[in-house]
Amino acid sequence: MDLNWSPEDSEFRERVRAWLADNVPQGPRPAGAEAVAFDRAWQATLKQGGWAGIAWPTEYGGQGLSLTQQMIWFEENAKAGAPSAGVFFVAQMHAGPTLIVMGSEAQKAKHLNGILGGEEIWCQGFSEPGSGSDLASLRTKGVVDGDAIVVSGQKIWTSFADAADYQELLVRTEPGSERHAGLSWVICDMRAPGITVHPIRKLTGHAEFASVFYDEVRIPLSNVVGEVGQGWKTAMATLGFERGTAFTAEMVHLVLRLEELIEYAKSHPLPGAVRPAWSDDECRRTLSRLRADLAALRAMNYANLSRYAGGAAPGAEGSLVKLFTNQLAQRLERVAIDMMATRLLDPGSTEQAWLDAYYRSIVQAIGGGTVDIQREIIADRVLGLPRSR
Amino acid sequence: MLLAPDETQIELLTAVGDMLAGEAPFDRWYVPDLDVVAEEARLMDLAGPMGWLGMAAPEAVGGSGGDLVDECLVFMKLGERIMPLGLLAGAVAVSATIAAGQSDLAAAFIAGTARAALAAGEEPRAFGTAGATHVLRIAQTELSLAQGRTIGAETVALDASSSTATIAEEGSLLRSIDAPLKLRLQLLAAAMLQGLARTACNESNAYAKVREQFGRPIGSFQAVRHRIADMELRARLAEAQVSFAAVALRDGRADAELQVLSALLLAGDAAMSNGETNIHNHGAIGTTTENIGHLLLKRAILLIALTGEASLLKDRIADCQPPIM
Numbered sequence: 073m074d075l076n077w078s079p080e081d082s083e084f085r086e087r088v089r090a091w092l093a094d095n096v097p098q099g100p101r102p103a104g105a106e107a108v109a110f111d112r113a114w115q116a117t118l119k120q121g122g123w124a125g126i127a128w129p130t131e132y133g134g135q136g137l138s139l140t141q142q143m144i145w146f147e148e149n150a151k152a153g154a155p156s157a158g159v160f161f162v163a164q165m166h167a168g169p170t171l172i173v174m175g176s177e178a179q180k181a182k183h184l185n186g187i188l189g190g191e192e193i194w195c196q197g198f199s200e201p202g203s204g205s206d207l208a209s210l211r212t213k214g215v216v217d218g219d220a221i222v223v224s225g226q227k228i229w230t231s232f233a234d235a236a237d238y239q240e241l242l243v244r245t246e247p248g249s250e251r252h253a254g255l256s257w258v259i260c261d262m263r264a265p266g267i268t269v270h271p272i273r274k275l276t277g278h279a280e281f282a283s284v285f286y287d288e289v290r291i292p293l294s295n296v297v298g299e300v301g302q303g304w305k306t307a308m309a310t311l312g313f314e315r316g317t318a319f320t321a322e323m324v325h326l327v328l329r330l331e332e333l334i335e336y337a338k339s340h341p342l343p344g345a346v347r348p349a350w351s352d353d354e355c356r357r358t359l360s361r362l363r364a365d366l367a368a369l370r371a372m373n374y375a376n377l378s379r380y381a382g383g384a385a386p387g388a389e390g391s392l393v394k395l396f397t398n399q400l401a402q403r404l405e406r407v408a409i410d411m412m413a414t415r416l417l418d419p420g421s422t423e424q425a426w427l428d429a430y431y432r433s434i435v436q437a438i439g440g441g442t443v444d445i446q447r448e449i450i451a452d453r454v455l456g457l458p459r460s461r
Numbered sequence: 462m463l464l465a466p467d468e469t470q471i472e473l474l475t476a477v478g479d480m481l482a483g484e485a486p487f488d489r490w491y492v493p494d495l496d497v498v499a500e501e502a503r504l505m506d507l508a509g510p511m512g513w514l515g516m517a518a519p520e521a522v523g524g525s526g527g528d529l530v531d532e533c534l535v536f537m538k539l540g541e542r543i544m545p546l547g548l549l550a551g552a553v554a555v556s557a558t559i560a561a562g563q564s565d566l567a568a569a570f571i572a573g574t575a576r577a578a579l580a581a582g583e584e585p586r587a588f589g590t591a592g593a594t595h596v597l598r599i600a601q602t603e604l605s606l607a608q609g610r611t612i613g614a615e616t617v618a619l620d621a622s623s624s625t626a627t628i629a630e631e632g633s634l635l636r637s638i639d640a641p642l643k644l645r646l647q648l649l650a651a652a653m654l655q656g657l658a659r660t661a662c663n664e665s666n667a668y669a670k671v672r673e674q675f676g677r678p679i680g681s682f683q684a685v686r687h688r689i690a691d692m693e694l695r696a697r698l699a700e701a702q703v704s705f706a707a708v709a710l711r712d713g714r715a716d717a718e719l720q721v722l723s724a725l726l727l728a729g730d731a732a733m734s735n736g737e738t739n740i741h742n743h744g745a746i747g748t749t750t751e752n753i754g755h756l757l758l759k760r761a762i763l764l765i766a767l768t769g770e771a772s773l774l775k776d777r778i779a780d781c782q783p784p785i786m
Contacts, residue, residue, distance in 0.1 A: 073463050073530050075708050081462075140462060151786060324786065331783045350779075353772075360775035364702075364723035367784060371464065371701035378465035392694050444687070451686035454693055455666050458681040 075374075077144070085144045091121055092152040101155055103278060108193070108235045111158035115190025124188040125168070127317070132172055132180065133188050139381045142317040143373075150324035159232045163187040163194035165318060166310055167240045170257070173309045174298045179259065183238070195236035197227040197260065197284060198307070204229075205445050207242075208251045208304070212286065214243035214258070216300065220290040221245060221258060223266075226283060229439075233269045233282035236262045241291075242303050255303030259295040266290075276431045319393045323373050326400055327366050329429075333408050334359055343413040358407055362400065369396055388453035395446040398437040405430035464704055470534055477535055480511065481542040487753045490621060497617045498624045501545045501591035509573025513539065514551045518559060522568040529645070533652045533707040537700065540656020543753070543760050546589030546623050546767075549653060550577035550597040553646045557597070557606055560642065561635045570595075578609065578628060581767045587628040588767065590615055596628050597646075599768065604643050605636040619759040620750075641710060644721045648706055650768035651721070651728040654761060655699040658731035661739035661757050662692040668743055679742075688738055695731035702727050719781040726774045732761035 077085065095117055101110050118124045126145050128134020137145065148154075157164045168187045171180055186192035203210040212225025223243055230239070239260040246254030260267075266289035272281040298306035337349040337359060349355045376389045409416060409430050412423045437443050451457045466474065484507060489495065508514050516532040518524025525531075532552060539548055551570050554577040558567040569575035578593035580586065587596050587609065596609035607630035618625040637643075666689055669680030679685045706720035714720070736758030740747035747754045765771070 073465070073467075073704060073708050075462055075464070075705070075712070075714070077462055147786070327784065327786060334783075356779050357772060357775040360778040361726070363719070363778055363781075363784075364726045364775075365698075367705070367720060367723040368698040368702040368727050370784075371705035372698055374462065374464040375701040375704065378463050382463075382465065392697060395690075396694060396698065444683075447687040447690040448683070450690040450693055451680075455680075455686075455689055457666065457669060457686050457689065458678045460681050460683050460686055 077140075081140055081144060084141050085148060088145055088148045089152070091123070092148055092154055095121060096152050096154045101158065108159055108232075111155065111160055112190045114155045114158070115160050115188075119189045125164070128168065128172065128184075128188070132184050139317060139377055143320045143377055146317055146320040147324050150321045150328065156321070159193050159235050160187070160190065162196050162231070162236075162240065163192055163238075166196065167194040167238070170240065170297060170306060170310045174257075174306045176294075176297075178294070179297060183259075192238060193232060193236045194238045194240060195230050195233045195262070197230060197239045197241035199229045200226060201228050201283075205442055208255075210242060210244060210255070212241075212243045213247075214245040214256055214291075215247075216245060216293070217290075219293050221256065221293060221296070221300075223258075223260070223286045223289045223291060226285050228272075228283045230269075230282045230284050231280050233262070233284050234271060238262060239284070240297075242307060245303075246301050249301075252304040254301055255307075256300050257297045257303040257306035258291050259297060260289070260291055264289050264291065274431075274435070276428055276435070317377065319390070319397055320373055322397055322401070323366070323369050326397070326404060327370065330359065330362050330366055330404055333404065333411075334363075336408075337411060340411070340415075342411060349411050355407075355411065362404055362407070365396075365400055365403075369393070369400060372396070388449050391441075391446040391449040392454070394441070395443050395450070398433070398443050398446075401433040401436055405433040464701065464708070466534060470531065473531070474534055474538055477511075477513075477538045478541075481538065481544070485542045485544060490753060490756060491751050495621065497621050498591045498615050501547065501589070501624050504545050505547050505576060505592055506573065508548060508551065509571070512571070513548060514555050514573075515571035516552070518555050518567060518571060522555075522559065522564050523571045524555070529648070529711040530704065530707045533648060533703055536649045536652035537656045537659070537703065540653030541660045543622075543657070543660075543756055544653075545591065546579050546763070547576055547591065547593065548589075549646070549649055550579040550589055552649055553577075553604070553642070554595060554597050554606055556645055557604060557635060557637055557642055560637070560639065563635070566634070577606070578626075579767060580628065585627045585629075586625055587611075588618055588623045588625050588763065590626040590628065591624040593628070595634075596630055598630075599643065599646060602643075603636055603638045604646065605633055607631060607633045619763050621756055622759040622763050640718070641713075644710055644718060647725045647768055648703065648710060648721045650764050651699070651706070651724040652703050654725070654728035654732040654764055655696065655703050657757050657761050657764075658692070658696045658699055658728065658735040661732070661735035661754070662689065662696045664754065664757075665689050665692060665735075665739045665742040672744075685742060688742065692735045692738055695727075695735055699724070699728040699731040714785065716782065716784045719778060719784055722769070722774050722778050722781070725769045726771060726778065729761065729765045729769065729771065729774075733758070733765070736761050 125134030126137050130136040200210050214221040214223045241258050241260040245256040266287040268285040270283045342349045408426045415423045512525050515524030516527045516535050517529050520526045555567050555570045576593045577595040577597045578587035578590040580598045598605045609628045609630050611626040615624045615626040672679050702724045706724040709717040709720040740754040
């Protein structure tokens with residue numbers, strides 16, 4: 073075992089670092105409508121710099137980087153405070169990879185370039201009011217009618233639905249089918265007649281979420297990705313495309329955030345105290361424990377990556393990483409706001425950003441499969457325990 | 462960058478695991494009035510022929526020419542089988558004597574003709590004393606090695622967890638304020654604690670598949686499944702961190718101390734938490750001595766007390782520089 077990077081990987085890291093130093097925008101990502109323009113500009117900058125689609129194969133305009141280099145890319149991005157994919161998250165990390173693995177040549181030709189260049193924004197249409205963790209219970213109906221699928225129903229928790237050009241939409245196309253059978257994965261044009269988007273305000277104060285209503289929306293059959301009735305297979309095809317490197321950025325963010333919080337604790341007192349929070353045994357030891365846990369989160373990221381790079385098929389290890397990443401984020405952000413207490417009450421204080429992150433950590437433990445669902449996956453696939461459901 | 466065992470290491474671990482399953486089966490503990498001291502002596506007799514204490518030692522002194530990572534991997538396996546503490550003391554005695562240029566003594570520890578017990582602080586009591594000729598003492602800032610002689614009869618600490626005796630040190634052979642050497646001991650202790658956490662998880666997993674209540678295996682109930690998923694997470698985190706720390710210490714990385722102390726803190730917590738949860742998962746059976754659950758927990762208590770209690774570790778982690786990213 074070793075922790076050294078090969079000369080090529082070290083050279084790659086230097087190149088990434090230098091490019092980011094010259095190109096990362098100054099100042100934070102703006103809120104609201106300006107965020108879309110900001111994300112678009114960053115995606116265009118990436119494309120221009122030759123960094124778009126780092127996990128995508130080169131034949132589709134991506135960079136085709138090795139897993140190690142993908143991880144280096146995410147590490148350096150986090151260290152440089154580079155913007156995340158923002159409104160392009162679904163397009164970049166999910167819809168694009170799905171098209172690459174399962175799409176027709178026409179679908180690839182139509183969408184992949186636009187996704188890489190920051191022209192196409194996608195959103196996800198999987199969850200429904202009655203189908204959250206139990207995604208396979210979804211009921212939004214798609215009726216095959218000639219050369220189209222006519223969709224009626226409702227999706228929810230759709231991030232950036234109002235800004236999106238397209239949606240990856242999972243609908244039930246076989247009447248009477250149950251669970252994973254009879255679903256289809258379709259490309260839905262968000263400007264199609266019959267679609268209504270209702271924004272939902274999140275606890276973070278932003279209206280990034282929406283409910284999407286479909287009233288007999290006609291979607292061409294040629295927009296089905298994979299086969300009609302085989303939508304679950306299509307939805308699963310993207311799992312493992314990133315093979316765990318996507319968590320790397322979050323891991324590095326948390327490590328850097330904790331060190332920032334430790335510096336804060338050295339210069340700010342606990343509520344009602346005079347001496348710095350760092351001199352309080354309980355506070356200091358809580359932060360130390362987080363330091364140790366984050367070291368282990370990083371080690372687990374590296375260990376998984378090493379196994380995948382060695383040819384092992386990515387399995388449920390991703391669930392262990394996601395579970396622990398979410399847990400640590402929640403613990404870290406909670407320690408922060410406990411320490412900041414009354415300083416959070418002034419709407420103009422610099423501590424407000426920590427409050428946002430605290431709210432976000434609660435959301436993260438739900439999105440992309442709740443921590444409870446991650447434990448179910450671990451129990452099923454890592455431990456081989458009898459199923460609970 | 463590679464943080465997973467290679468093929469040679471996987472083969473080695475499989476061989477060690479198979480061998481231990483045969484020589485140190487858990488059910489031997491269910492026999493009433495097991496002679497713990499004799500049993501420890503028997504297992505220590507295997508260390509020489511098996512080469513457990515010379516994993517990271519050069520071939521010139523009878524070692525197998527591997528490195529600290531190999532040694533840690535083997536110690537995780539030894540931990541899984543609750544093997545004697547004399548192995549931990551012996552492996553560190555090998556490193557200490559090699560560093561001090563005492564090759565003959567290093568060779569004797571590897572061959573099993575010299576054996577070290579483990580003591581902490583100023584306490585006259587040592588552990589893993591079965592057959593011990595020497596005592597390795599861990600103090601706040603230093604490690605020392607001396608010849609030792611047990612005074613009075615050996616008894617058993619924390620039930621069947623370890624032989625123990627008061628020991629008289631006869632002339633210090635070496636004192637080391639070499640920080641990496643103490644970190645090495647803490648790292649090997651972390652590896653053994655990881656092994657305990659792994660076994661506790663495996664025991665719970667196996668039991669949850671066969672024990673039925675309400676007409677179903679208890680492993681189908683989310684309350685139980687989620688506890689075992691958390692056990693798996695703790696065992697894997699400790700495993701990954703022990704490996705990371707082993708490489709960091711071997712290579713003299715600037716953040717080696719932070720990595721090793723983190724490994725010990727996490728492995729200790731994993732061993733305690735998994736030990737407790739495993740007993741709970743076994744219901745009333747877990748609270749009896751006809752099950753190894755209590756031994757996993759008691760060994761964890763002993764190892765943590767001797768090599769690094771949580772609040773001390775956290776205070777030292779607080780003093781470390783941030784990790785190298």
